[in-house]
Amino acid sequence: MRLTQLTSHALRHLRQHGLRATVNYAVTRLASARRDRLDARFDKKFGVCTSGDVELHQLGATGVVERDGYFYQPSPVAKVRAILRQVVLDLEPSTLVDFGSGKGRVLLLASEYPFRQVIGVEFSKELHDIAERNIAAYDPPRRQCDSVQSICADARDFAIPDGPIALYFYTPFTGAVMDHVLKNIVASLKQTPRPAVIAYYGADLDVVSKIEQLGWMKRRLKLPFDRTRPRTDQKMGLVFRYPIRERSPDRQSSVATRTGTLTDTVDTVQGQSGVTDPR
Numbered sequence: 001m002r003l004t005q006l007t008s009h010a011l012r013h014l015r016q017h018g019l020r021a022t023v024n025y026a027v028t029r030l031a032s033a034r035r036d037r038l039d040a041r042f043d044k045k046f047g048v049c050t051s052g053d054v055e056l057h058q059l060g061a062t063g064v065v066e067r068d069g070y071f072y073q074p075s076p077v078a079k080v081r082a083i084l085r086q087v088v089l090d091l092e093p094s095t096l097v098d099f100g101s102g103k104g105r106v107l108l109l110a111s112e113y114p115f116r117q118v119i120g121v122e123f124s125k126e127l128h129d130i131a132e133r134n135i136a137a138y139d140p141p142r143r144q145c146d147s148v149q150s151i152c153a154d155a156r157d158f159a160i161p162d163g164p165i166a167l168y169f170y171t172p173f174t175g176a177v178m179d180h181v182l183k184n185i186v187a188s189l190k191q192t193p194r195p196a197v198i199a200y201y202g203a204d205l206d207v208v209s210k211i212e213q214l215g216w217m218k219r220r221l222k223l224p225f226d227r228t229r230p231r232t233d234q235k236m237g238l239v240f241r242y243p244i245r246e247r248s249p250d251r252q253s254s255v256a257t258r259t260g261t262l263t264d265t266v267d268t269v270q271g272q273s274g275v276t277d278p279r
Helices: 003-017 019-046 063-068 077-090 105-110 125-137 175-191 205-212 249-267
Strands: 095-099 117-122 148-152 165-169 196-202 217-220 236-241
Touching: 003 019, 019 105, 077 105, 077 165, 077 196, 077 236, 095 105, 105 117, 105 125, 105 148, 117 125, 125 148, 175 196, 175 205, 196 205, 205 236
Parallel strands: 095 117, 095 165, 117 148, 165 196
Antiparallel strands: 196 236, 217 236
């Protein structure tokens, strides 16, 4: 983001939100600009366009999407690779779903790993179109997944794929939208219990709390240090594993019972609000 654009956004933010929130906004954006310069090397190397933050108001977001969504910010390349390496170890060949996939950076990087298929879910037609062009252009030297697609859809309406699944969230939304998506995930696993993990990257403790309430097994991921952020402001990487093992037929009912309680848990967290800017 250019300095003139940053100044314009900061002045508008100052009028709307006050000095303290604007200072936090400016610091976040300056760090983001530095990160973008680093990640631009990835775009230049592969002839794609995945960098640059995009505000929700620029994407025509309205209603609950505008209220509960966050601006588009691509996941850092080094962090994504570190997360994907560790997620692949957790599952047999699976489908990776990136909620709020934007311009498709995670989809491109995921094609370098042995996923059965890679799917991005993005509500913005503008970002979805960019992602499709990026997918067509991306030609990594070590591609391991040829089935990569971006779907332009509301995340609440997206049908969770069959088979083992890895679900990636870089704080695309919170509140009622996150509740709805988690409820869909739980319902799908209740209908067909199977291996599943949720990989989370970010700093929104409200979103983390919502996922924790599912009762899945959690562990912290090892991520490279982010030099664009202070040591005290590093984002976390977490993976939540659905608690299912190879079971005999007489134990399958206990799985369904367990998953049913997860649905009830998600129902209780409807309406919680997120933090102002966890990214």
